[in-house]
Amino acid sequence: MKTFIASVSMDIAIPQEVEKECCGRKKTLDALMIQKAIGESKIQSIVVKNKKIAAKLQTDFSLGKGEGEAIALALAEKAQLVGIDDKNGINACKLLDVPFTTAAGILVRCREKDLISLSDALLKLALLTSYGRYRDSIVEDVRTRLEASK
Numbered sequence: 001m002k003t004f005i006a007s008v009s010m011d012i013a014i015p016q017e018v019e020k021e022c023c024g025r026k027k028t029l030d031a032l033m034i035q036k037a038i039g040e041s042k043i044q045s046i047v048v049k050n051k052k053i054a055a056k057l058q059t060d061f062s063l064g065k066g067e068g069e070a071i072a073l074a075l076a077e078k079a080q081l082v083g084i085d086d087k088n089g090i091n092a093c094k095l096l097d098v099p100f101t102t103a104a105g106i107l108v109r110c111r112e113k114d115l116i117s118l119s120d121a122l123l124k125l126a127l128l129t130s131y132g133r134y135r136d137s138i139v140e141d142v143r144t145r146l147e148a149s150k
Helices: 002-007 016-023 029-039 051-061 065-077 087-095 103-112 118-131 136-148
Strands: 013-015 044-046
Touching: 002 103, 013 016, 013 065, 016 029, 016 044, 016 065, 051 065, 051 087, 065 087, 103 118, 103 136, 118 136
Parallel strands: 013 044
Antiparallel strands: none
16 A cells, blocks of 8 residues: 555545444554554545535445545545445445546556566455455456556
8 A cells, every 4th residue: 555655646635434343443554554644644534515416426336435525525625536436336436427436446456567476466456356345357357467567
């Protein structure tokens, strides 16, 4: 994650609700890395001002609070890109013309930019597969793309 954040030339922000969901419960390695990036001002944690829009997005698209706030923040800030893996959140982004990527998309991009070795990328894909709910066809597509990179 550190390498990816360093390679991004745009500001990175998350709603405070996403920070709470990611870092408030378990102290996993990912949570600690996110907290460290926030502490080092590499990721901004922002309070979503328009809670009504976030709540409407949650209702209209059957989103969790974090996903609703992430899309509301993206709309308010005219974000260049939203990182989201939730299927309903992805559909909301498509309908609202909010540019998005997924964890798998970021992984492929990191491999294409040679920020990560193929073996590390495949290990991370295995972790994504164990934590996420990806269809087999998506996992195989990502694996093929990773192996075709550099």
